[in-house]
Amino acid sequence: MKTVEEIKSAIEAAVPGAGVEILLNPGPSGQHSLVLRREGAIEVATFLRDDPELALDFLSNVSGVDWPDKEIAEKVKVTRQVVKTVDGVEQTVDETVEETHKRVEPGYLEAVYHLYSMEKKHGPVILRMRTVNRIDKVELPSLTPIWRSAEFQEREIFDLYGIVFTGHPDLRRILMWDGFKDHPMRRDYVEPDDFEYEPTAHDEVLARAQEHKSGEQGTGIRDQEAAKAATATGAGQ
Amino acid sequence: MAVEEGLKIELGKQGVFVTSLQELYNWGRRSSVWPMQFGLACCAIEMIATTMARYDMARFGAEIFRPSPRQADMMIISGTVTKKMAPQVVRLYNQMAEPKYVIAMGACAISGGPFKQGYNVLKGIDRYIPVDVHIPGCPPRPEALLQALITLQKKIDGQPLTGEGRPRFLDADAQGEFPVPAQGEHDLEPTSNVGVWPVPLVVK
Numbered sequence: 001m002k003t004v005e006e007i008k009s010a011i012e013a014a015v016p017g018a019g020v021e022i023l024l025n026p027g028p029s030g031q032h033s034l035v036l037r038r039e040g041a042i043e044v045a046t047f048l049r050d051d052p053e054l055a056l057d058f059l060s061n062v063s064g065v066d067w068p069d070k071e072i073a074e075k076v077k078v079t080r081q082v083v084k085t086v087d088g089v090e091q092t093v094d095e096t097v098e099e100t101h102k103r104v105e106p107g108y109l110e111a112v113y114h115l116y117s118m119e120k121k122h123g124p125v126i127l128r129m130r131t132v133n134r135i136d137k138v139e140l141p142s143l144t145p146i147w148r149s150a151e152f153q154e155r156e157i158f159d160l161y162g163i164v165f166t167g168h169p170d171l172r173r174i175l176m177w178d179g180f181k182d183h184p185m186r187r188d189y190v191e192p193d194d195f196e197y198e199p200t201a202h203d204e205v206l207a208r209a210q211e212h213k214s215g216e217q218g219t220g221i222r223d224q225e226a227a228k229a230a231t232a233t234g235a236g237q
Numbered sequence: 238m239a240v241e242e243g244l245k246i247e248l249g250k251q252g253v254f255v256t257s258l259q260e261l262y263n264w265g266r267r268s269s270v271w272p273m274q275f276g277l278a279c280c281a282i283e284m285i286a287t288t289m290a291r292y293d294m295a296r297f298g299a300e301i302f303r304p305s306p307r308q309a310d311m312m313i314i315s316g317t318v319t320k321k322m323a324p325q326v327v328r329l330y331n332q333m334a335e336p337k338y339v340i341a342m343g344a345c346a347i348s349g350g351p352f353k354q355g356y357n358v359l360k361g362i363d364r365y366i367p368v369d370v371h372i373p374g375c376p377p378r379p380e381a382l383l384q385a386l387i388t389l390q391k392k393i394d395g396q397p398l399t400g401e402g403r404p405r406f407l408d409a410d411a412q413g414e415f416p417v418p419a420q421g422e423h424d425l426e427p428t429s430n431v432g433v434w435p436v437p438l439v440v441k
Binding site (some may be wrong): 175176177179180181182184189191192194196198205222 | 319320348354356357360420421422423424428436
């Protein structure tokens with residue numbers, strides 16, 4: 001089978017302006033993946049399926065990944081001119097200070113596609129697509145028109161991660177009910193506060209149960225909303 | 238007026254069968270407990286095994302699994318109740334005709350079991366409907382389900398027809414219908430039926 005670099009150059013030859021990037025996997029498996037741009041993803045996917053050499057006709061698996069906002073602290077050495085009094089005389093001296101800069105790298109949601117070829121008996125080729133952010137710009141092009149087997153898995157990702165797949169024929173929640181508002185697999189999901197009674201509580205569960213019992217107000221999202229509503233009505237009166 | 242046990246045996250030897258209306262009535266009820274035909278998870282496989290030739294639930298009069306709640310007397314909650322499924326389970330229970338009984342089969346039906354901390358797992362069906370017999374196990378063996386059925390039959394046998402402790406269908410004031418929880422934006426609403434499941438006090 002072609003290496004990732006060869007696949008990348010094949011894609012770039014067939015689909016001009018595809019903008020595919022290689023994401024190396026440093027682990028022992030060495031399964032490197034291709035990061036697709038949202039705009040040209042459909043064309044690239046069609047090429048991967050229809051190209052006679054690659055013939056990736058089988059989509060085995062679609063996964064969702066949530067990458068939350070990451071705070072990165074960097075230590076930078078800064079040289080400044082400082083006025084100091086040396087032997088009673090004011091002098092300008094260069095001083096090197098180490099400063100910590102903090103910046104927040106915005107998070108995003110990611111869909112990972114694992115492709116194989118039944119015809120050529122090779123694979124996997126791994127595709128990744130990333131959303132702009134994880135709040136409002138969460139659209140990705142659906143690859144269901146290319147591989148039908150993506151349909152339910154993209155619905156599941158929509159349900160649990162909240163990625164909106166544009167072009168999906170039937171994008172509804174698949175595991176949770178329709179009126180459900182959260183996305184349970186996201187890292188910032190707040191679980192419902194079910195901790196009122198724990199007969200054999202231990203570890204994390206014990207901590208959550210004690211937290212529930214200690215305060216008048218629970219820790220669950222329901223309790224938080226109730227508290228919010230209470231303060232809102234209190235302000236109205 | 239109850240007949241003495243010794244006198245009953247003595248009369249039986251003479252070919253006279255004496256009983257009370259309550260005993261006869263309960264004997265009839267407990268000998269034909271028809272379960273409802275539905276399974277929720279892997280416990281259902283054990284439930285099916287219980288009905289088949291090796292364990293043969295028919296010996297206890299509970300062989301006819303009814304596919305309609307209208308014809309069933311007993312509901313076996315056989316498996317994990319998800320929050321998506323819970324309203325349907327409560328609705329099916331409401332649709333059953335009295336007298337009706339519930340067996341919570343396995344760790345999941347009792348408390349959520351190994352999936353207890355899941356965001357979509359109901360932590361015990363007894364939060365919404367009254368459960369008569371709980372069977373522990375993951376999944377319980379068919380013998381355990383038979384034991385639960387026998388326990389339920391003993392419970393039916395012991396129910397008086399009048400006065401305190403009479404079954405729900407003979408008590409006009411008893412609660413007959415149980416509110417179906419709504420699927421809210423974050424969780425089921427309400428999260429439990431306080432009339433059925435008062436939040437247990439944990440003594441420290």
